[in-house]
Amino acid sequence: xxxxxxxxxxxxxxxxxxxxxxxxxxxxxxxxxxxxxxxxxxxxxxxxxxxxxxxxxxxxxxxxxxxxxxxxxxxxxxxxxxxxxxxxxxxxxxxxxxxxxxxxxxxxxxxxxxxx
Amino acid sequence: xxxxxxxxxxxxxxxxxxxxxxxxxxxxxxxxxxxxxxxxxxxxxxxxxxxxxxxxxxxxxxxxxxxxxxxxxxxxxxxxxxxxxxxxxxxxxxxxxxxxxxxxxxxxxxxxxxxxxxxxxxxxxxxxxxxxxxxxxxxxxxxxxxxxx
Numbered sequence: 001x002x003x004x005x006x007x008x009x010x011x012x013x014x015x016x017x018x019x020x021x022x023x024x025x026x027x028x029x030x031x032x033x034x035x036x037x038x039x040x041x042x043x044x045x046x047x048x049x050x051x052x053x054x055x056x057x058x059x060x061x062x063x064x065x066x067x068x069x070x071x072x073x074x075x076x077x078x079x080x081x082x083x084x085x086x087x088x089x090x091x092x093x094x095x096x097x098x099x100x101x102x103x104x105x106x107x108x109x110x111x112x113x114x115x116x
Numbered sequence: 117x118x119x120x121x122x123x124x125x126x127x128x129x130x131x132x133x134x135x136x137x138x139x140x141x142x143x144x145x146x147x148x149x150x151x152x153x154x155x156x157x158x159x160x161x162x163x164x165x166x167x168x169x170x171x172x173x174x175x176x177x178x179x180x181x182x183x184x185x186x187x188x189x190x191x192x193x194x195x196x197x198x199x200x201x202x203x204x205x206x207x208x209x210x211x212x213x214x215x216x217x218x219x220x221x222x223x224x225x226x227x228x229x230x231x232x233x234x235x236x237x238x239x240x241x242x243x244x245x246x247x248x249x250x251x252x253x254x255x256x257x258x259x260x261x262x263x264x265x
Binding site for chain 2: 055056057058059061062065066068069070071072073074076077078080081082084085088089092093094095096097098099100101102103104105106
């Protein structure tokens with residue numbers, strides 16, 4: 001009794017291909033070309049788009065896009081940090097007002113006691 | 117020559133890195149600056165109060181603080197009493213209930229008056245431009261408090 005007896009269609013097909021492998025006679029170069037084609041076909045479409053798309057950009061344009069993106073990132077970073085700073089300053093302003101307005105001071109004490 | 121997709125991806129990555137680096141650098145600077153800042157120090161910094169002016173204004177704050185705190189305690193006690201009365205169905209609409217509510221409203225009015233008097237005293241010690249800005253900002257808080265009540 002043979003080992004690894006094929007038990008489904010896939011196994012049967014694989015077994016058959018292995019038996020026929022001696023019949024395919026490709027030269028080293030052809031074998032290499034077909035291997036490359038097989039690898040390229042298996043790559044995802046998004047990767048194909050990234051690596052082999054039709055729209056090619058010259059190097060200066062690529063550099064300009066990268067610089068613009070960095071510039072936009074820096075501008076947005078400063079702008080968001082400014083908003084954060086304004087909010088932090090407003091929190092301190094609220095603390096200041098709570099220290100000089102009796103009712104707001106009382107509300108602050110109550111909320112602190114509730115939190116603890 | 118570079119592929120468009122790769123360029124877009126690279127640009128987005130570089131933009132994201134630049135944004136994250138700048139935002140967290142600035143945030144950490146702001147947090148460090150504000151971490152040990154008291155409310156009074158914030159006031160001095162915000163309204164450019166320095167030197168002798170700062171000493172005079174600090175003295176006014178110190179003088180006012182016990183009065184403000186007494187009023188705060190009185191207000192909190194009255195609020196507590198009113199809450200107890202409100203929760204007691206036998207005292208609903210009783211003279212005690214009406215008296216506590218009237219006292220609370222009176223204390224709120226007095227608190228606003230104390231606050232206004234105090235900010236005007238403080239503004240009197242400041243430079244004209246800064247005092248106008250200070251009064252404007254404090255008025256904003258008072259308006260918000262009125263709306264909230």
